[in-house]
Amino acid sequence: MSDVLIQLAGITKTYGQGQAAFQALRGVDLTIRQGEFVAIMGPSGSGKSTAMNILGCLDTPTSGAYVFDGLHVEDLSRDQRALLRRNYLGFVFQGFNLLARTTAQENVELPLLYRGETAEARHELAMGALRSVGLAEWAHHTSSELSGGQQQRVAIARAIVTNPKVLLADEPTGNLDSKRGHEIMELLVSMNRDHGITILMVTHEPDIAAYAKRVVHFVDGQIAHDKENGEAA
Amino acid sequence: MMGWTTLLLALREIRRNLMRSFLTVLGIVIGVAAVVTMVTLGNGATQAVSDQITSLGSNLLMLRPGQRMGPGSSSGAPNFKAEDAEAIKAQVGSLKAVAPTISRTAVVVVGTKNWATSITGSNSDYFTSGNWTLEDGRYFSATEERAGKAVCVIGATVRKELFESHSPVGDTMRIKQLSCEVVGVLAAKGQSAMGRDQDDTIVMPLRTVQRRITGKQDVSTILISMQDGASTEQVTNQLTVLMRERRKLSDNEEDNFSIRDTKEIAQTLSGAIGTMTALLGAVAAVSLLVGGIGIMNIMLVSVTERTREIGIRLAIGALEKEVLLQFLTEAVVLSAFGGLVGLLLAAIACYGLASLLSLPFLFSPGINLLAFGFSAAIGVIFGYVPARRAAQLDPIEALRHE
Numbered sequence: 001m002s003d004v005l006i007q008l009a010g011i012t013k014t015y016g017q018g019q020a021a022f023q024a025l026r027g028v029d030l031t032i033r034q035g036e037f038v039a040i041m042g043p044s045g046s047g048k049s050t051a052m053n054i055l056g057c058l059d060t061p062t063s064g065a066y067v068f069d070g071l072h073v074e075d076l077s078r079d080q081r082a083l084l085r086r087n088y089l090g091f092v093f094q095g096f097n098l099l100a101r102t103t104a105q106e107n108v109e110l111p112l113l114y115r116g117e118t119a120e121a122r123h124e125l126a127m128g129a130l131r132s133v134g135l136a137e138w139a140h141h142t143s144s145e146l147s148g149g150q151q152q153r154v155a156i157a158r159a160i161v162t163n164p165k166v167l168l169a170d171e172p173t174g175n176l177d178s179k180r181g182h183e184i185m186e187l188l189v190s191m192n193r194d195h196g197i198t199i200l201m202v203t204h205e206p207d208i209a210a211y212a213k214r215v216v217h218f219v220d221g222q223i224a225h226d227k228e229n230g231e232a233a
Numbered sequence: 234m235m236g237w238t239t240l241l242l243a244l245r246e247i248r249r250n251l252m253r254s255f256l257t258v259l260g261i262v263i264g265v266a267a268v269v270t271m272v273t274l275g276n277g278a279t280q281a282v283s284d285q286i287t288s289l290g291s292n293l294l295m296l297r298p299g300q301r302m303g304p305g306s307s308s309g310a311p312n313f314k315a316e317d318a319e320a321i322k323a324q325v326g327s328l329k330a331v332a333p334t335i336s337r338t339a340v341v342v343v344g345t346k347n348w349a350t351s352i353t354g355s356n357s358d359y360f361t362s363g364n365w366t367l368e369d370g371r372y373f374s375a376t377e378e379r380a381g382k383a384v385c386v387i388g389a390t391v392r393k394e395l396f397e398s399h400s401p402v403g404d405t406m407r408i409k410q411l412s413c414e415v416v417g418v419l420a421a422k423g424q425s426a427m428g429r430d431q432d433d434t435i436v437m438p439l440r441t442v443q444r445r446i447t448g449k450q451d452v453s454t455i456l457i458s459m460q461d462g463a464s465t466e467q468v469t470n471q472l473t474v475l476m477r478e479r480r481k482l483s484d485n486e487e488d489n490f491s492i493r494d495t496k497e498i499a500q501t502l503s504g505a506i507g508t509m510t511a512l513l514g515a516v517a518a519v520s521l522l523v524g525g526i527g528i529m530n531i532m533l534v535s536v537t538e539r540t541r542e543i544g545i546r547l548a549i550g551a552l553e554k555e556v557l558l559q560f561l562t563e564a565v566v567l568s569a570f571g572g573l574v575g576l577l578l579a580a581i582a583c584y585g586l587a588s589l590l591s592l593p594f595l596f597s598p599g600i601n602l603l604a605f606g607f608s609a610a611i612g613v614i615f616g617y618v619p620a621r622r623a624a625q626l627d628p629i630e631a632l633r634h635e
């Protein structure tokens with residue numbers, strides 16, 4: 001529990017230029033250790049999603065240093081960042097972002113395809129991942145035939161099928177009712193507990209954040225407070 | 234990632250979006266098929282006309298009584314006589330053949346069969362001036378011409394209608410009260426530039442027709458075939474002077490005859506066909522453009538969905554070049570497939586229409602390649618360029634694309 005996996009130092013992100021420039025992040029320092037389950041909270045516009053996208057290498061910071069498992073991310077090329085996502089990161093989005101008209105199994109197999117796995121390995125791993133999210137019997141249904149909760153579980157299966165070091169979830173329960181939301185959270189907790197996957201999750205709901213072991217609060221592009229759950233608020 | 238995995242991804246994507254794929258292919262199919270069909274048929278029509286012009290006979294002048302005023306001789310201009318043709322042959326230079334002709338439509342009877350056809354009386358120069366060749370038998374001789382013998386040379390259509398497969402040479406046929414011996418069969422020439430069947434004809438010595446069929450000494454048209462390289466203008470001038478003199482026209486009277494140059498007719502016709510081909514080509518170009526715009530529309534409409542798809546693929550860890558290769562493969566497969574279907578459709582349409590319109594079917598590799606290349610290029614460019622723009626975005630921007 002003590003290995004440092006991610007280290008952000010003085011990260012800033014500015015959108016636009018000149019008069020219209022907007023500073024989404026104003027110097028963020030954050031350290032995340034292997035196996036943590038961190039919830040990132042904050043009001044809208046506080047920069048929590050921007051921070052998440054930078055952590056996920058989906059977006060690039062304007063300045064600052066980002067070290068992932070000893071790698072200086074700011075020095076990597078586009079393709080190297082893509083390979084980093086491919087090999088170490090898994091994503092779950094608020095809007096699920098599954099491919100349309102594509103079966104659950106094919107969606108889950110997609111990251112394996114880019115990793116060059118054989119058809120048999122893809123099939124086996126994808127079915128394993130679908131089983132672990134409880135959707136084995138829905139493998140051949142397309143996204144539109146699945147409920148929101150099921151789609152999000154397919155997305156989680158797709159994120160974990162490559163056995164990533166970090167799972168990044170951006171408002172994973174945002175499009176779901178509270179019952180489905182709690183089911184998804186149970187699933188994420190078990191991924192963290194049983195597989196040791198580090199989870200970073202953006203949310204604005206306190207009861208969802210309560211599942212995490214640590215909560216980081218963003219206000220105005222900076223970290224306001226950073227607490228272990230269970231400590232006195 | 235191996236090449237064939239990309240192909241698999243691309244094919245999967247095509248199958249998954251059947252409607253979009255179908256519409257893209259349809260645009261290309263229509264564009265290619267329309268252009269190729271129209272240009273091929275246009276070329277066929279031009280070829281047909283130039284064939285007919287050749288079969289008409291080269292350097293041919295037609296001397297007719299009356300002025301050019303539509304069909305039939307007008308204002309009672311007198312017909313020619315056989316002597317006019319002899320005078321032309323004797324007095325005008327650089328001529329190859331001079332054939333006085335008179336034609337009548339009559340019913341011909343052989344055994345139990347009968348057939349209405351055009352009977353032409355002329356001399357042996359007729360065959361030279363009309364570029365006729367023999368398929369069987371012989372032409373009639375000078376002696377038979379002078380004696381007005383009842384001998385005839387028949388066209389391919391007449392032979393087909395009245396005789397079985399055996400050679401008709403030596404057989405007799407009856408025209409009105411005249412019993413006539415077939416001495417030769419002409420090789421088929423096909424339709425004339427005006428669409429008349431040139432092979433539906435019987436040719437006899439002029440004198441025979443005048444005595445036994447028309448009962449008059451008149452000659453309606455004199456066909457004059459010039460030698461190669463002869464000046465049409467010079468010959469026409471000499472002819473005009475000679476005919477004015479023979480027809481005793483005073484200086485203030487207009488010509489009561491006309492000279493038509495078949496080359497002139499041919500040029501007019503081929504000019505008209507050229508215009509038609511250009512028009513068809515323009516219509517075809519418009520359909521190619523419309524097909525192209527159709528492809529563009531489909532591709533651009535699907536940009537939003539595809540941009541998000543690209544965002545998902547990038548987020549999952551696809552390299553930019555892998556995504557691009559997939560989209561390029563998709564565009565190439567669809568465009569090539571559409572192009573090939575278009576070419577196939579065009580070939581079928583051309584073949585069918587050519588036989589329906591009795592035009593020759595001229596396969597032109599050039600236009601096939603051009604149409605295929607153009608449509609395929611549109612398909613590939615409009616499939617690939619938006620994808621390239623999306624793949625160059627940061628993944629999060631592509632994912633957020635609305």
